[in-house]
Amino acid sequence: MLKQLECSRAIAEVIARCRPEVICAYPITPQTHIVEALSELCRTGELAPCEYINVESETSALSVAVGASAAGARAYTATASQGLLHMAEVVYNAAGLGLPIVMTLGNRALGAPINIWNDHSDAMALKDAGWIQLFARDSQEAVDLHILAFRLAEELSIPVMVCVDGFVLTHSVEPLDVPSQEQVDRFLPPYHPVQVLDVSDPVSIGAMVGPEAYTEVRYLAHHKQQRALERLPELAAELAVILGRTSGALLHPYRLDDAETIVVAMGSVTGTIEVAIDELRATGLAIGAIALCAFRPFPLVELAQALAPAKRVIVIERSLAPGLGGALASNVRMALQGGAIPVRTVIAGLGGRPITRVSLRRLFTSAAQDALDDLTFLDLDTGAIDRELARWGDQRRSGPSAENLLRDTRRPR
Amino acid sequence: MSDQRIRFYQTGTFTVGNRLLDPSDRAVQASTARANALTSGHRACQGCGEALGARYVLDAAMRATGNQLIAVNATGCLEVFTTPSPETAWQLPWLHSLFGNAAAVATGVAAAMRVKGKPVRVIAQGGDGGTTDIGFGCLSGMFERNDDVLYVCYDNEGYMNTGVQRSSATPPTARTATTPAMGPERGNVFGTGKSLPLLAMAHNLPYVATATVADLHDLEAKVTCAMGIHGARYLHVLVPCPLGWGHPTDETIRMARLAAECGLFPVFEAVDGEVVSSTPIRRRVPVEAYLRGQKRFAHLFDGPTPDPRIARLQALADQNIRRFRLQPEVTP
Amino acid sequence: MKLPFAITLDPGSSRHNHTGAWRTQRPVYVDRLPPCNATCPAGENIQHWLFLAESGDYRAAWEAILADNPLPAVMGRACYHTCETACNRAKVDEAVGIHAIERFLGDLAIEHKWPAPPCAPATGKKVLVIGAGPSGLAAAYHLARLGHAVTIRDAMPRAGGMMRYGIPRYRLPREIVDAEIQRIVDLGVTLELGVRVDDLPGAIAAGGFDACFAAVGAHLAKRIDLPAPDATRILDAIGLLREIEQGGVAPLLGRRVVVYGGGNTALDVARTARRMGAADAVIVYRRTQAEMPAHEDELREALEEGVQVRWLSTVASLGDGDITIEKMRMTLAGPVPTGEFETIAGDTLVLALGQAVDLAPLRAVPGVAFTRDGSVEVDGALMTGHPGLFCGGDMVPAERTITVAVGHGKKAARHIDAYLRGTTYAPAPKHAPATLERLNPWYYSDAERTVQPQLEMARRQGTFEEVHGGLDTSTALFEARRCLSCGNCFECDNCFGVCPDNAVIKLGPGLGFRIDLDFCKGCGLCAKECPCGAIDMIAEQT
């Protein structure tokens, strides 16, 4: 049943229907509304039994979840940006211990400069921590992915991060369907951990592993991700039957038929991309898009197959790997290795910069003419950059570039 | 009669057991039925005080809870020497996550037990580094929320597992790998460090106590008391480290005893933020008696005249004795 | 649970890792010789019987005493307890009141009429014991228990020797002596009293004895010549005590008694004199208090009772109602006269200058030799040069106490037994000493000695009632439990508790502990924290 809801609220409600037993909360924009709503659901008793714990840091938030999960409780937390980095050590740890925690990441840029707006810098920073990372392309998928996340996590004993673009999705208010308790229960069985702290079967969890077995432990972590590649589509299909809509996949193709140019992206930007593609298709341009839902595990084979017919691939990258380009594009190139399809990296929408339909249309058009460099920064204010670089040439020390650029960009051009 | 019975006892209750004592007056450690929560085959150094302290604490807690106990461990010697895969020395459910998050992980375990309605209790444990330094944020949070966890710090006054570096529990003048006995002020400097027990008290915890491996009955009584209370509790146990302190492996207990008997390590209990009792010094010794036995203080004794900093350490001990009333018959 | 690979492990799996391989030294449980045992002239295993008493098993404790000494109630009173002087606890706070516990056990046995443990089957051998004093009685007891037929002969009308005729009643009540002698007689020992043996070889041959133990004591008082107007006013101490015991009045004992000598007998006489109504009892002793051979406690009690002592004095002459003494001066060579005289009131002088052995009956025995100072020469087995004739007690060169005498009795019995069997007796080698340095006194709680209740001063002076009261069950228990159990495990569980590697196995009550060498890393904590020093660390053979 569709209801006009803020996405964060809807996520909170679906989380509640997943019956988490321990929730750890620590405020950071833009995920805060989710845990706020959950605190309400716990207080009113709508979500019970559940321990809602206000922790003193993200490190503790995830650590509490680690303890709860190891003790056999279904555990949930949410964070964003600096919060994810703050808990980074625990992020790796939860994965290493194979604890099926589900965490929402309200994707946000990383400081400095501090910036509360959306991009994927945070998720990319911890992409190899061993978690499954699923990116929601819209609010409804953001809601539904959480059910999938718990099921996948618990089946494989692996934590899952559901990446939801900050503000763009988290704060959007639109008609959303929150799956009913009955639907969720049909899909998500109670949590049966493979290892648990149990006084009647007292195991030691978290041993120190030396060179003789560390590689194997890591291999098994990889193996779980490979299993997830198989299970994710199956589970998504199962969920689709229950919900009557498709949410979650390894990737979502869009108008790939005869596409010579294929745009690859993750998250909410895919909506704008699809609109731009519709417009360009109308002009006769053979262009399509792929919205990656699973970034970890990375669907190399599936992506390679989908991209095989293309003449060129454009990756809309929501984060920057300084000195290289972008993490997503690098991964896409790996999927296409050995082939001749060029992959162009487009850094776009950093720190909440709007990615407009107009800019995209312009970008895709020139891409289709093979006029793009390997690395492009969408809507880069080259004037500001040039002026700053000139200053750098003049004097070795010129104050923080960010502030200079800010001054320049505000100056009437 | 009852106090006379103790007075005239061969060994009173100072020994671990004694066939003459009523079984209920014997330490948990005297019982062949003790849990041995930490069992043989672990890789602690010879004479490790931490290995001893951990078994003392956990066995007492196992008895107090009827074996309904889970332990969470911070990274450090205790974790490393007990669980090198594929062998673990623990016989109770045990979880190690990271160096600085044991308190929070324990909160999670306790939350899980509560939500599942299981009457299982939780102990978090770590070294002084994992407690007073890197883990302090998580610990303070756990304290402040009054989570149902007993946190036990095994204080060996340094980062031992990484090769004896300074922590905020390292005493002034002590030589560590990062406070070498070099330069104008050799060893750890005065005016640094913190007292975790006092900080714990500042959280108004229902129970805070200190103890040493030299006084088993006192230690076990405190663990038992702590396990009888719900909410956040803190126990700080002095566990000499033969390797880091540089004393013979058979002097571990003696060093702990001397630390308490000279006043440098005050043994006390606090309820709701106030000291309610302290274990009186039985045979007071000057700090020198304690310092001399340890290589980490050797530079205090290598000059032709006594290092004046010995007197400063003595002043710290004297202050403890006044502050915690460790010699009730002496303090006014 | 099917566990995730490598990071999750089965409980206690570390026991596969035998850390004992790290060891360079290992703990070994030992039994050391406690100072009390080491100094006991009767060879009692004091620490052991205290151990039994500590748990309240008084009968077992008493029987353990009996193994070495058949007269616990007597000895608990009359022994000068060198064990307590040596006691390690004396250096911690105060010595364990060993004699008081021994006496308590002895009295308890008398009260409950506990018999001596049964004798071995009869050997058919016959032994003659001459002298029913502590040494003879002890020998008779042990010989009887070893299965030999024993006959004791004594010249006096009653058995006990010095226990009856030398030690005053207020120190040793006669019913105690009687009871303990009776227990020995009850073993089947034949007691022939009032029989003086003058022809030893004849007596042995006539009775068909296979061996003989002579322990007739030293009861000839040493005398000196003093100028005196009336020689009847000079008495000898041992004779006086004997006379009092035999019920004879002591008409010659005046109101002002001077006792000459510094031994325990001098004190016994002075205290006896006070009890018999002497207004003054003055001891005259040549040296200072520091040299006085009498037992410290005896002196203290005597002084408490009003006995006076003139230190550094000798008796020069007797006058009419007074006695002249000469002042002495202490030099490195001993006391020397100063030529300074003093006259003190005194109507009787009692000489307590020591006793000599009556060697007459042995003079004619072939092979028997004598020392220059008038004792009988014996070998390490207490046998004289005459095969089968053994001697002990005050007759042979040794300290003259009833404890030594009892020790001789035991020792002689063992050698006589071996002699009768045609073997030799070799005592087990002694353990290394349990010194104070080996103890960890931290563990012992502070406790004063349970002081035996003392009779009130007034009563004590006027009567011959026993001066020292006994311990009761609870005080005896406390006192026994003050024993540090030097050098011998008393199952305090310290080793079991302090091992960081759980490598001490507790075997159960009475069984002690065992080291699990699979896991013992050799840190030495168990040895260091053993209160009583019963663990040694020894190097591993590499």
Ligand SMILES: Cc1ncc(C[n+]2csc(CCOP(=O)(O)OP(=O)(O)O)c2C)c(N)n1
């Ligand atoms: C985040 C982090 N920083 C540093 C370390 C390295 N480290 C491991 S154990 C340890 C020392 C532990 O000291 P303490 O907590 O006092 O325990 P001890 O070994 O002395 O018992 C350190 C510094 C780590 N494991 N994790």
Ligand code: SF4
């Ligand atoms: S370094 Fe110290 S704390 Fe660590 S195992 Fe060795 S003795 Fe124990």
Ligand SMILES: [Mg+2]
């Ligand atoms: Mg430490």
